[in-house]
Amino acid sequence: MDQGLLVPDELTCDLVMDRIQQDDCKNGFVLDGFPRTIPQAEALDAALSKIGQKMDYAIDVDVPDENIVNRMGGRRACLSCGATYHVEFNPTKAEGICDACGAQTVLRDDDKPETVQKRLTVYHEQTQPLIDYYKNQDILKSVDGTQPMEAVFDAIIGILGA
Numbered sequence: 001m002d003q004g005l006l007v008p009d010e011l012t013c014d015l016v017m018d019r020i021q022q023d024d025c026k027n028g029f030v031l032d033g034f035p036r037t038i039p040q041a042e043a044l045d046a047a048l049s050k051i052g053q054k055m056d057y058a059i060d061v062d063v064p065d066e067n068i069v070n071r072m073g074g075r076r077a078c079l080s081c082g083a084t085y086h087v088e089f090n091p092t093k094a095e096g097i098c099d100a101c102g103a104q105t106v107l108r109d110d111d112k113p114e115t116v117q118k119r120l121t122v123y124h125e126q127t128q129p130l131i132d133y134y135k136n137q138d139i140l141k142s143v144d145g146t147q148p149m150e151a152v153f154d155a156i157i158g159i160l161g162a
């Protein structure tokens, strides 16, 4: 993950299947960021069908690449306590100093433009095909991810009917 690459399919799918069979998933579950590839989606569909379940919706939160690079570049993390911030959307009270513990905040390697760009390339090659995959299953919904966070949240809740 540090290199902006992805974790092997079987491992990820097994972890997800274990998790969604726990009691708190009886009434449903939301997978965030999985599946990320067609093989993962196929493995997930097959595994779900084995336990008599299926995906109800796939939600594409659509954000242009340049917005993503800018947003990630504004993220700051405290390596001491794990708190996360954003210079624009969730700034620390004192610049570069963690509100929670007073340590210095940093731009993580994961969030640096070159790493983000690498992940976007992987996204376009491997994940974007899922849009057609789920469109063909007639369960794809799209949400404009450039809206304020509350509007994105409301749109997703609206789709889920929750």
Ligand SMILES: [Zn+2]
Residues within 6 Å of the ligand: 078, 079, 080, 081, 082, 083, 098, 099, 100, 101, 102, 103
């Ligand atoms: Zn801290």
